[in-house]
Amino acid sequence: MKYHLSLLAIATVLAGHVQAAPATNSAPQPTAIVDTIPSPIDKPYLGVINLNVDATDTHRGIFRVTETLPVQTGPLTLLYPEWLPGHHSPSGPIEMLAGLVVIAHNQVIPWQRDPVDVYAFHLNIPEGVTQITAEYQYLSPTAQNQGRIQSTPEMANLQWNTLALYPAGYFTRQIQFQATVTYPTGWKTASALEIKGLTPDGQSPNIIQYQPTDLDTLIDSPVMAGRYTHTETLAPGVRLNLIADKPEDMAITDKQLAAHRNLITQAVKLYGAQHYSHYDFLLALSDKLGGIGLEHHQSSEDGEGPDYFTKWDKSAVGRDLLAHEYNHSWNGKFRRPADLWTPDYRTPMRDSLLWVYEGQTQFWGYVLAARSGLWQQKDALEALALVAATYDNRAGRRWRPVEDTTNDPIISQRRPKAWLSWQRSEDYYSEGQLIWLDVDSLLRQQTHGKHSLDDFAKAFFGMRDRDWGQLTYNFDDVVKTLNDIMPYDWASFFNHRLNERSTHAPLDWIARGGYQLVYKDEATDWIKGVESARHATDLSFSLGLTASDKGKISGVMWDSPAFNAGLTVGSELVAVDEHAFSADLLKTAIKNAKSTKTPIKLLVKQDDNYREVFIPYYEGLRYPHLEKIGKGDSSLEALLAPKA
Numbered sequence: 090m091k092y093h094l095s096l097l098a099i100a101t102v103l104a105g106h107v108q109a110a111p112a113t114n115s116a117p118q119p120t121a122i123v124d125t126i127p128s129p130i131d132k133p134y135l136g137v138i139n140l141n142v143d144a145t146d147t148h149r150g151i152f153r154v155t156e157t158l159p160v161q162t163g164p165l166t167l168l169y170p171e172w173l174p175g176h177h178s179p180s181g182p183i184e185m186l187a188g189l190v191v192i193a194h195n196q197v198i199p200w201q202r203d204p205v206d207v208y209a210f211h212l213n214i215p216e217g218v219t220q221i222t223a224e225y226q227y228l229s230p231t232a233q234n235q236g237r238i239q240s241t242p243e244m245a246n247l248q249w250n251t252l253a254l255y256p257a258g259y260f261t262r263q264i265q266f267q268a269t270v271t272y273p274t275g276w277k278t279a280s281a282l283e284i285k286g287l288t289p290d291g292q293s294p295n296i297i298q299y300q301p302t303d304l305d306t307l308i309d310s311p312v313m314a315g316r317y318t319h320t321e322t323l324a325p326g327v328r329l330n331l332i333a334d335k336p337e338d339m340a341i342t343d344k345q346l347a348a349h350r351n352l353i354t355q356a357v358k359l360y361g362a363q364h365y366s367h368y369d370f371l372l373a374l375s376d377k378l379g380g381i382g383l384e385h386h387q388s389s390e391d392g393e394g395p396d397y398f399t400k401w402d403k404s405a406v407g408r409d410l411l412a413h414e415y416n417h418s419w420n421g422k423f424r425r426p427a428d429l430w431t432p433d434y435r436t437p438m439r440d441s442l443l444w445v446y447e448g449q450t451q452f453w454g455y456v457l458a459a460r461s462g463l464w465q466q467k468d469a470l471e472a473l474a475l476v477a478a479t480y481d482n483r484a485g486r487r488w489r490p491v492e493d494t495t496n497d498p499i500i501s502q503r504r505p506k507a508w509l510s511w512q513r514s515e516d517y518y519s520e521g522q523l524i525w526l527d528v529d530s531l532l533r534q535q536t537h538g539k540h541s542l543d544d545f546a547k548a549f550f551g552m553r554d555r556d557w558g559q560l561t562y563n564f565d566d567v568v569k570t571l572n573d574i575m576p577y578d579w580a581s582f583f584n585h586r587l588n589e590r591s592t593h594a595p596l597d598w599i600a601r602g603g604y605q606l607v608y609k610d611e612a613t614d615w616i617k618g619v620e621s622a623r624h625a626t627d628l629s630f631s632l633g634l635t636a637s638d639k640g641k642i643s644g645v646m647w648d649s650p651a652f653n654a655g656l657t658v659g660s661e662l663v664a665v666d667e668h669a670f671s672a673d674l675l676k677t678a679i680k681n682a683k684s685t686k687t688p689i690k691l692l693v694k695q696d697d698n699y700r701e702v703f704i705p706y707y708e709g710l711r712y713p714h715l716e717k718i719g720k721g722d723s724s725l726e727a728l729l730a731p732k733a
Contacts, residue, residue: 126166126209127258129432134256134264135159137301142252142270144314150229150240154252157222160214166257167200167223170250170308170434171208175383175421177429177440178498182236182251183208189225193218208435209257227251230379237379244315244332244378245272246371246390250308250434260432261304268307269298278314279330281369281388282307308434309385309422313371321346324353326367333374338395345398351461351731352412356419358732359457361547362554364423370411374398382410384417386557394622404618405458405468412463413454419550420453421446427561443495444587445567448521452529453546455522459729466729470604470715471615473526477606478630478713480520480594484647485513491520492587507658511647523595524586530601531582532575533724541728544574602725605718608711610680616712626672630711631679632689632704636662640670650706656693663699664692676710683709 136159143153171181191198191212198221203209214221229251230236239246247270255264272278272295283300302310315332319339323329329349331339357363369388373381380392391410394400426442459469480486494516506512529542549570553560564583571579586595599606608630612620620627625643627635633649636642640662645651662670665678667690678689688703717723 122205124205125211126168126203126206126435129260129436130258131260131432132263134259135161137265137267138255140249140253140266140268140307142247142268144240144245144247144270145273147240147242147245147273150231150238152227152229152240152247152252153224154227155222155224156254157220158256159219160221160256162214162216162218165212165214165221166203167210167212167254168257168433168435169208169210169254171206172431172434172436172438173250174309175385176498176502177438177443178502179437180498180502181208181434185228185230185236185251187226187228189223191221191223193221206435210254223254225254233379237381238377239379241334241375241377243317243334244313244373244375246373246378246381247312247314248308248390249311253304253307255304255434257433257435261308261434262306262432264304265301266304266307267299267301269296270312271296272314273316276314276316277318278312279318279320279328279332279369279371280312281310281365281367281385282312310388311371311383311385311390313373313390315373321349323350323370324357326365327353327370328368329370329372331372331374334377334395338374338398341398342401345401348462349411352415352457352463355457355460355732356412356415359453359543359546360419360551362419362551364418364553364555364557366555366557368415368418370415372397372411382414384414384421386418386422389414389417404614404621405464406615406618406622408463409454409458409472412457412461413450416450416453416457419546420450423557423560424550425559425561427563430559430561438499440495440498441492442562442564442567443498443515444491444517444521444524447515447518449525451518451522452525452542456728460731462731466726468615469729470725471613474606474613474713474715475616475619476519476522477594477596477599477715478608480516480523481596481606482630482646483510483513483516483594485511486591486594488590489513490588490590491516491524494520508647509644520594523598524583526598526602527586527595528571528582529728530598530724531577533727534601535577536575538724538727540574543732545570548574598725599715600718602728603718603721603723604715604725607714607716609714610710610712612710612712613714626675628675628679628710630713631708632675632706636672636675638672650704654691654702654704656702657695659695661694662691663694666690667692679706679710682707 139157141155169181169183169186171179173180191200198212200210200212203211229239255261274295276295278297284297285300286298288296313332317333317336319331321329333339365387367387370391371388372391374393374395374397376395381390383390391414393407426446428439428441431438455469458464459466494513497515525542532540532542568579624638625635629635629646632651633646634642634651634656635644642656642658642660645656645658664670665674668674682689686707688705691702693700693702
């Protein structure tokens with residue numbers, strides 16, 4: 090007993106000792122982040138930077154760069170472009186930069202990457218050194234899972250933002266570059282850049298030296314180069330440059346050429362001014378080079394399949410691309426949102442006005458495609474029906490307003506999404522387009538056809554003919570210009586459509602334009618063309634899914650019958666009603682279920698698991714159409730008609 094009490098006493102004492110002096114947990118404090126990178130100042134750099142690129146290794150997509158910079162003694166920070174115009178995001182492919190060595194007087198100058206901003210390289214220039222040479226490679230993607238393919242044995246796409254380093258501390262418009270590129274023998278090139286000198290045609294090596302220019306203009310003037318090229322003049326100073334996998338892909342007919350020429354005519358009539366000294370469409374016709382649609386002030390990078398011309402009478406899908414990118418010369422490049430304009434490629438961009446920059450460009454891309462003859466009016470109406478239905482059925486609008494989607498280039502940078510209809514994406518493009526359709530229809534209705542969005546385009550984007558600088562704007566500027574055309578509470582109009590959550594898309598323009606949105610069991614020619622181009626079947630408005638020709642599910646609508654049955658992106662439809670999957674069989678099953686009221690039976694494979702799924706959906710096939718109400722003239726048709 091005494092022994093037991095002694096242990097108890099000892100334990101009590103120890104417990105009291107522990108309580109009296111508890112252990113202290115470690116609690117670190119953050120290490121301070123010190124920004125040692127100079128802020129940009131609007132003053133000229135020391136001299137011209139020479140950028141020499143060897144672009145001959147097209148099979149491996151390796152671009153070898155030698156850059157020579159005038160410098161002065163002391164600290165120097167070199168930056169790789171991070172925030173990219175047209176991308177609206179910090180998406181500069183820094184991971185593709187390799188082999189960086191900096192040399193002066195045959196000695197290597199060490200560099201150190203900034204521990205916070207990984208796009209920055211710090212150097213210390215020794216006494217007496219007035220020039221350094223940086224040697225490195227840009228390793229462009231060699232497979233699609235690495236990024237967009239930029240080089241093939243037949244063609245290459247040079248984007249200067251991937252190739253150039255620039256000194257921190259200066260507005261990039263104040264940094265002069267002299268670019269020289271060595272291309273494969275026999276290749277020809279197209280760019281908005283002016284050429285200073287070149288080797289005689291057909292000689293080796295094929296070296297082109299471009300006129301010195303500021304870094305902003307250089308990066309805004311990419312190059313398409315290739316073995317097979319052809320150029321057509323669309324208007325004085327406007328060229329359509331074709332680069333193809335095969336020469337026969339460039340066979341453009343008179344009818345097709347006329348439509349592309351009409352695009353220039355209709356755009357100039359719309360805006361009443363041009364903001365370029367010359368303009369170059371750089372159109373790659375390829376299924377090897379990665380697709381692209383990227384705007385520049387005096388050019389655009391455009392990618393279409395090799396059958397762009399040969400399938401002309403079969404489908405118009407994709408033929409609004411050039412119209413869209415060309416419009417950006419006015420909207421986005423000349424007139425640019427103030428919070429999106431930056432003095433260099435390190436300063437973060439703010440994307441709040443992309444519903445104007447991209448949304449109205451999407452609007453005019455469709456309209457000018459129709460006005461020019463790149464599309465028939467029927468194509469435009471069917472395309473608009475699909476846009477209207479897509480965004481009217483987008484469940485994500487219940488929680489995420491369209492204004493918030495202007496942040497998506499920064500948030501997701503176009504990475505794939507499992508639940509697109511719920512998460513939303515860059516909806517400011519096409520829902521922005523719907524908002525501008527509402528504006529146009531309201532202007533036409535309230536002024537009895539006297540005014541339309543054409544007036545806004547001319548007033549807002551069409552001033553200062555031949556000014557190819559940049560003129561910034563803000564939300565109030567947009568509202569004021571519209572009020573000058575027609576007094577109205579435009580600020581509330583936009584705030585309601587941009588910032589409020591809603592269950593339906595802005596579709597008042599349909600009724601005002603003399604149409605109604607209906608769903609039928611037969612797909613439009615436009616939808617058939619989209620399905621053909623994507624090798625997929627789109628059942629978004631019925632079963633609520635999109636699947637490839639082989640049954641791989643690529644999209645599931647939130648809260649749809651497919652969603653409620655547990656289907657997901659990446660799953661595979663193996664069988665329909667115990668028969669091997671085919672798109673036609675699935676459509677037949679949907680039709681039959683409407684009359685039999687029997688659930689649609691699917692065999693689904695997800696990873697290594699198979700399961701039967703029964704979907705109680707009985708409303709049949711549903712495809713969106715714009716159906717005209719009544720007879721006579723329609724303001725929507727007037728919008729799509731060519732300007733005289």
